[in-house]
Amino acid sequence: xxxxxxxxxxxxxxxxxxxxxxxxxxxxxxxxxxxxxxxxxxxxxxxxxxxxxxxxxxxxxxxxxxxxxxxxxxxxxxxxxxxxxxxxxxxxxxxxxxxxxxxxxxxxxxxxxxxxxxxxxxxxxxxxxxxxxxxxxxxxxxxxxxxxxxxxxxxxxxxxxxxxxxxxxxxxxxxxxxxxxxxxxxxxxxxxxxxxxxxxxxxxxxxxxxxxxxxxxxxxxxxxxxxxxxxxxxxxxxxxxxxxxxxxxxxxxxxxxxxxxxxxxxxxxxxxxxxxxxxxxxxxxxxxxxxxxxxxxxxxxxxxxxxxxxxxxxxxxxxxxxxxxxxxxxxxxxxxxxxxxxxxxxxxxxxxxxxxxxxxxxxxxxxxxxxxxxxxxxxxxxxxxxxxxxxxxxxxxxxxxxxxxxxxxxxxxxxxxxxxxxxxxxxxxxxxxxxxxxxxxxxxxxxxxxxxxxxxxxxxxxxxxxxxxxxxxxxxxxxxxxxxxxxxxxxxxxxxxxxxxxxxxxxxxxxxxxxxxxxxxxxxxxxxxxxxxxxxxxxxxxxxxxxxxxxxxx
Amino acid sequence: xxxxxxxxxxxxxxxxxxxxxxxxxxxxxxxxxxxxxxxxxxxxxxxxxxxxxxxxxxxxxxxxxxxxxxxxxxxxxxxxxxxxxxxxxxxxxxxxxxxxxxxxxxxxxxxxxxxxxxxxxxxxxxxxxxxxxxxxxxxxxxxxxxxxxxxxxxxxxxxxxxxxxxxxxxxxxxxxxxxxxxxxxxxxxxxxxxxxxxxxxxxxxxxxxxxxxxx
Numbered sequence: 167x168x169x170x171x172x173x174x175x176x177x178x179x180x181x182x183x184x185x186x187x188x189x190x191x192x193x194x195x196x197x198x199x200x201x202x203x204x205x206x207x208x209x210x211x212x213x214x215x216x217x218x219x220x221x222x223x224x225x226x227x228x229x230x231x232x233x234x235x236x237x238x239x240x241x242x243x244x245x246x247x248x249x250x251x252x253x254x255x256x257x258x259x260x261x262x263x264x265x266x267x268x269x270x271x272x273x274x275x276x277x278x279x280x281x282x283x284x285x286x287x288x289x290x291x292x293x294x295x296x297x298x299x300x301x302x303x304x305x306x307x308x309x310x311x312x313x314x315x316x317x318x319x320x321x322x323x324x325x326x327x328x329x330x331x332x333x334x335x336x337x338x339x340x341x342x343x344x345x346x347x348x349x350x351x352x353x354x355x356x357x358x359x360x361x362x363x364x365x366x367x368x369x370x371x372x373x374x375x376x377x378x379x380x381x382x383x384x385x386x387x388x389x390x391x392x393x394x395x396x397x398x399x400x401x402x403x404x405x406x407x408x409x410x411x412x413x414x415x416x417x418x419x420x421x422x423x424x425x426x427x428x429x430x431x432x433x434x435x436x437x438x439x440x441x442x443x444x445x446x447x448x449x450x451x452x453x454x455x456x457x458x459x460x461x462x463x464x465x466x467x468x469x470x471x472x473x474x475x476x477x478x479x480x481x482x483x484x485x486x487x488x489x490x491x492x493x494x495x496x497x498x499x500x501x502x503x504x505x506x507x508x509x510x511x512x513x514x515x516x517x518x519x520x521x522x523x524x525x526x527x528x529x530x531x532x533x534x535x536x537x538x539x540x541x542x543x544x545x546x547x548x549x550x551x552x553x554x555x556x557x558x559x560x561x562x563x564x565x566x567x568x569x570x571x572x573x574x575x576x577x578x579x580x581x582x583x584x585x586x587x588x589x590x591x592x593x594x595x596x597x598x599x600x601x602x603x604x605x606x607x608x609x610x611x612x613x614x615x616x617x618x619x620x621x622x623x624x625x626x627x628x629x630x631x632x633x634x635x636x637x638x639x640x641x642x643x644x645x646x647x648x649x650x651x652x653x654x655x656x657x658x659x660x661x662x663x664x665x666x667x668x669x670x671x672x673x674x675x676x677x678x679x680x681x682x683x684x685x686x687x688x689x690x691x692x693x694x695x696x697x698x699x700x701x702x703x704x705x706x707x708x709x710x711x712x713x714x715x716x717x718x719x720x
Numbered sequence: 721x722x723x724x725x726x727x728x729x730x731x732x733x734x735x736x737x738x739x740x741x742x743x744x745x746x747x748x749x750x751x752x753x754x755x756x757x758x759x760x761x762x763x764x765x766x767x768x769x770x771x772x773x774x775x776x777x778x779x780x781x782x783x784x785x786x787x788x789x790x791x792x793x794x795x796x797x798x799x800x801x802x803x804x805x806x807x808x809x810x811x812x813x814x815x816x817x818x819x820x821x822x823x824x825x826x827x828x829x830x831x832x833x834x835x836x837x838x839x840x841x842x843x844x845x846x847x848x849x850x851x852x853x854x855x856x857x858x859x860x861x862x863x864x865x866x867x868x869x870x871x872x873x874x875x876x877x878x879x880x881x882x883x884x885x886x887x888x889x890x891x892x893x894x895x896x897x898x899x900x901x902x903x904x905x906x907x908x909x910x911x912x913x914x915x916x917x918x919x920x921x922x923x924x925x926x927x928x929x930x931x932x933x934x935x
Contacts, residue, residue, distance in 0.1 A: 412804065413804070432803065433803065433804050434804075435751070435802050435803065435804075436751060436774050436800070436802045439774075517776070521773070521774075521776050522773050523756075523773045523774070523775050523776055523779065524776070526779065526781075527780055527781045527798065528779065528780045528781075529775075529776060529777050529779050529780070530777050530778040530779075530780065530808065531776050531777025531778070531805070531808070532777065532805070532807070532808050545808070546777075548777075565807075565808055565811050566811055568778075568812070572780070
């Protein structure tokens, strides 16, 4: 293995081609926030931010300001009233929560789902409703014996608990049976906190334990994988954001401030599948690793037509219109003033990915996008267009806008149909992206390219020898490895060449882009460097197909 | 096309198909009692067996039915039973012309919670909203935990109609939606000297009781 921290010899001329702002996929009109989540993590890692400061940093009033701007200050106050309403609800339910706790202590062995009214959506074993494949798989996992080696040997455990040590979520096994384990975690954290210090991670028994304290929650990952502490922290941050997307930070903190021992699962009931699905995606989808969004490769004229169609259906208070197909972004139309953070968009992707209920009918749901505004909900009209793979989300601040947005969607569908855009999207999805062969570099097997200025990335479809599930997972681990090496806080690298037994990998990070490329194991450093320069030229040539460079605005 | 206070839309072509009346029906009740299954049975005549797909937020579907020669379009809201979606569902209560309130006859708690649902209806829904209490999963006789008499009494105390349904066998499913549609149509077409249409009486005459019931 050879690491070259500097610029490789003989490539200076080639490098001149890639000026900042002109690297492939660069755009001066970003539609996504491009701050690096890694920097943010550094902030968390290095600066002892007092809890209050963290809270201020999290909460913002974007939604209230949109409401005020469009309807005057009175309505903005209504948003506040709604929050109080919720609070009352919570107080009422927390009383019930306490009652059920009493029952629980009496019937320790009985499943919690049987005793708490609002968790009855979780069917118990005797339920006649057999779960659907994916969900059934999850259910089995929840019933796993926590004393078995199968449970202990899972590659990555994730736990969520309250600051009081109450279990909220476990990726594997029933969290009710993990009360004492979570108690130990809480004890460890508060012991270290007592000494005016923070517990970050423990390495023991071939496992890494990573702790993320986000008052009023504690998130813990326990891994047998080789992911770095930073990568795991980033993953825990996504999990935390997923919780916020259901509750909002305001509600979460209010509930747990009023009652420290509140059982948060009452409010999170039915969302375990979103957490489960998120963790599965994190283990296979590079967008989380890169904090970037993948766009559906599409002819730029088609993409523009789609953008115009959405733009022309604009109505008041529509903040974002997002068109997604097959976990890839087709287009994102936004109110001029507001941009989305990729981490928020990941939550949207996860929402669609985790539930099949959206395919059946038009849906209307509240969703909090924590980077956009952790204090309140946006309301999303979600519909698959004309039974295609394309799913349209219309986000607004007004919860009464369902019918306006339904009409807006009809208009968009009409326009898209007229220009045959839905067929074009279906074709692009069915085609499965583009092939690495198109680039015309013989030894190049696969690559991932992220344009930093747009927070978008592109990658060809996975082909032999990465067709099998195990091989895909191994390749993903290799990408994770190169990623953590180049981003190592103590010793960051600009370029890295790694030769393994089954492939050679090149990682290259500049101010404008990140590139990871996979070659056959016999490729030399020189060959690889020449190849990636050719690759950059190819991406530049294709950039309007691979990226959204001119995002539409309302 | 105009909408009056109880959400009734007259003659129009929402969504492309033609109809004489349109009304909004909302399915409510605890999570897992079978709201989506009931709706899918009514709309597509199918039973969603082998799957539990919990609704996220509110789902929206249309179906046009024929009531004595008139086309009535039902705009049906299928709500998520979970507590955290309540504030959104409340917002749409007052637009609803009819509420189908479901519980699961094999789940005692879902029945106990009906009182809370009824008070929620009083708080948020329109005064002249049609409410129908439905005891779903009535085909599961051996696991039944709620007696029919209990449910009938509860419905009577609250002045609402009660029926036992089964999304699996289809028992009373169409009737529950058709009764709502008929009620709307009668409200719209009744001449002043005609008697009022009573949904409860209509349902009591028409409904079938689950066979092989051991209670």
